Amino acid sequence: MTRVYVPRDTTAVSLGADDVARVLSKTADAQGADITLVRNGSRGLFWLETLVEVDTDAGRVAYGPVLPEDVPSLIESGMLEGGAGHALYLGPTEEIPYLKHQQRLTFARAGITDPVSIDDYRAHGGFNGLITALASTSQQIVDEVKTSGLRGRGGAAFPAGIKWQTVLDANPQSEHSRYSGQKFIVCNADEGDSGTFADRLVMEADPYLLIEGMTIAGLAVGAETGYIYLRSEYPLAQMVMNDAIARAKAAGYLGDNVLKSGKAFHLEVRLGAGAYICGEETSLLDSLEGKRGQVRVKPPLPALKGAFGQPTAVNNVLTLAAIPYILAEGGQAYADYGQGRSLGTLPFQLAGNIERGGVVELAFGITLRELLEGYGGGSASGRPMRAVQVGGPLGAYMPESQWDTPLDYEAFADVGAVVGHGGIVVFDDSVDMLEQARFAMEFCAVESCGKCTPCRIGSTRGVEVIDRIRDNQDRDANLVLLHDLCDTLEDGSLCAMGGMTPNPVRSALQFFPDDFARTTPSTTTEES
Amino acid sequence: MPQATPSNTRARVQAIVADLKHMPGALLPILHQVRDSLGHIPTEAVPVIAEGLQITRAEVHGVISFYHDFNTQPIGNHRVQICRAEACQARGSRALEEHARKRLGIDYHQTTPDGEFTLEPVYCLGNCATGPSVRIGNHIHGRVGATRFDAILDDAITVPLDPEPLTEGDA
Incomplete structure (x- = not known):
């Protein structure tokens, strides 16, 4: 029996992965080949989608980009045995240079596992951070996050440990409120910036990572309820997340008694309704409460008066997804990546007019040019690249003279640009x-x-x-x-x-x- | 689908409100559910929701009008959304928009006369490495040029399975 992997993430499906999977099953059946088809998440090498992988004795072997009509010739050339005889043969997946040289802490499992399989998640180190957290005090968890140097990945780059400390120390008692005594974890999954898709890929390729990160956050600040505020433009992420939450609940990772620890954590996905502004945290909170998504005046900080007027940690998907590694391996292990005050890794997202678009997770400090040319391979059109917008629609357009700037929050601020959520959108010289x-x-x-x-x-x-x-x-x-x-x-x-x-x-x-x-x-x- | 009359619309909205009103921050989940089951949020739903949640009709209306997703008029059989955001622009979405307007003979926020397609802009589908991107229903398509756009639309057109007209009993 051979395991064959066909991704199920939005990008792969948008390029025909469902059809590839269907044709593959049918063709294998017709030839009497004994295969198990696994719909994995994507590796994030989007220019190669649909990237089909086959398990062999020597590890996983990749083929791509595969169209449905390529399947019969692939099988004929010996794909199911890992054969190298087809033009779409890419060799061992882990040896593809784009992937091999990355430093994947957050995306360590993406594309490798079946996203909704808890067994897969555990087999690849999943829930180790949660187990550490359950054996720690709230203050110990917060201290570990402080040590890691992790800063908010949504764009504002506020130190996550300090935010959590504020929520941990906040008094949740409020008079005349049905929510008195409660604190909340709110995950900002309203990833509206053009050129960003790392949040989506976490949710579609490794949803338990976010569940684990949020549960740890709940233990850290004393919250028993978490909300994932998800944009409605991500129907597939919604489906995968809801499926994973139901399975995690059934397996005892969520609910009134998380892993029989006596601690409770409940998690729910809430859908946005097509408003970019709801990615702003106070606007998101109003929307979550069922109001127009209008920005609130700060203070009070959401950490003190957030969702339903209660102390709330609002964190981006990537911030929360970095937490399990930090708890499992220690804050210092995370802080060993990066430079200056930009510690750890950031999953950069190469988008727009780029030859090799996808997720590139690396420590802070790589230059924009290395990403654009080394990983991205220049423009998709073959014309010279002219302007690069980093950090979403509110980020600056950077001319070539700035491309040697290292990806680092401070270095970017010095040239008037922003790293933001790590989205990088390339335009060629036809742009006006x-x-x-x-x-x-x-x-x-x-x-x-x-x-x-x-x-x-x-x-x-x-x-x-x-x-x-x-x-x-x-x-x-x-x-x-x-x-x-x-x-x-x-x-x-x-x-x-x-x-x-x-x-x-x-x-x-x-x-x-x-x-x-x-x-x-x-x-x-x-x-x- | 049964004809939506004011009275059965009211009953359906009441059922949704009763089902969801105990959730914290119930209004958005209720509006999503109403739109999903009726195709839009009709005017007569507003007082029903307001009463159920003990808020004013103005508050309900304010929320509906704030969000792009909550259409108050019926739309076509297929909502066609073209991503207008920067990453798709860099891959030619501006030309695709022009093509779509010509092919469908409508502008954004309009529905084709045959009731098949409603054209809408969307600001990012998170498919930014393989644009231009188009969403129809819950399906997102990547690298959509003019030819692929036409093919996707041709596929989506609702073809009646039975050439015989439905009798009233079948509805």
């Missing part, structure tokens, strides 16, 4: 940076929660001003106006939506001024 600046404003206008005037109205005015620049109407005056508007947005907004929308706009203006100086047909252009 005026259009990208305009889109940044347009996106802000569509997704603003409406609470702050500069964000709600300034973004619409921003689109209009850029249109006037494009149409060559009072260009110089409108460029000054655009800079002023960016200052107002930055200084006068409560949250990062309005406050950081100027990042892509200003960087486009600063580094790609030619795109704003083009003369296009307009009322002021003379007829030729």
Whole structure:
């Protein structure tokens, strides 16, 4: 019996993995081949999807990218025995350079296991962190996280251990509240930044990792209830997470008596409803409470008054997914990766116009250029890369002169850019940076929660001003106006939506001024 | 599907509210459930939800209007969402949007006259390494150019299985 793996994550399925699996089963059946088909998560080597793997005596062997119509010839060439006779043969999976040189702590199991199999998870070191945590005091867990140097992976990079300490120390008693006495763990799985998909891959490829991380968080701060606030744009992640939670509950990893420890932890997925702003933590909390997802004024910090007015740890998926390793191997083992104040690893996500897109988990410190060229292999179109947006739609567009910046929170801040959630979106030289600046404003206008005037109205005015620049109407005056508007947005907004929308706009203006100086047909252009 | 009349809409919404109202922060789960079972959130659902949760109709309306997912009018048989975000732009989604508008003869937030497709923008489907991305129902498709877009739509078109018209009893 041969085990054959066909991924079931969103990207693989979006490229036909379900059809590959169907054809594979049928063809193997017809030939009397004895195979067990495993729908694993993805390894995150997305340019190779559908990446089919076959178990052999010498380990797993990969083939890709496989289309359904390739299956018969693959089988004929001896794929089920790990044969090397087909053009799509990639050799041993672990030897693929893109994967081999990564430092996978969070994504150690992704693509290797059946995502919803608890046995697989345990066989690959799963729940070791939880077992350590159950034998520790809350303060010991928090101290371990402090030692690790882990900072919030959602973008704000706030030290996770300090946040947890605040929640641990917070008093949960509140008068006249049905929630008095409770604390909450809220996982921010509203991964709305374009170019990011690491949260999704954790949930689709290794959901127990998030369950384990959240359970440990609950033990650390004294919370018995956790919510995963998941965006509705991720239907497959929702399905996998719900399946995994039900199985974890049935197996005693969740519920009133976690692994017979006497400690309780309950977990539930809550679905967002298509609002980018709900990735902002206070807006997320209002949405979770059943309200419009509007940003709250801080203080009070969510750590003190968060979900339903109670002390709440709000953490990104990747932050929580880093926790099991830290508890199992020790905070210092995690802190041994990285540099300066950016410790540990970050799963970078190569996206957009890139030849080899996917998840690249590495210690902080690698340069952007090494990622783009060494891992990414340049643009997918074959044209020169021109602009790279790091950290989502609120991140700066970086020109080639900045690509030697090391991926490190402080080093990026020094050049006016952000690491954010680690998404890297590549554009080739066909990009029009005026259009990208305009889109940044347009996106802000569509997704603003409406609470702050500069964000709600300034973004619409921003689109209009850029249109006037494009149409060559009072260009110089409108460029000054655009800079002023960016200052107002930055200084006068409560949250990062309005406050950081100027990042892509200003960087486009600063580094790609030619795109704003083009003369296009307009009322002021003379007829030729 | 039975014809949605004001009275049975009310009953269905009441059942959903009764089922979910004990959840902390029940409004979003209720609205999702209503939309999933009725296809949209009709005006007559608002007072039923408000009463069930002991909040004002204005509060319910405020929440519905805040979120892109909660459509208050019926949409086509298939919700077609094209990702407009940066990573898909870098792979040609702007051209795909143009193609989709032409092919369907509608703009965003409109439904084709035959009631098959409603076109909507979406800001990221998390499929950013293999764009442009398109979602139809719960299926996400990657590397969608014009040709693939047309093929996906052709596949999705609802073809009646039985050429005979349904009698009333079958509905």
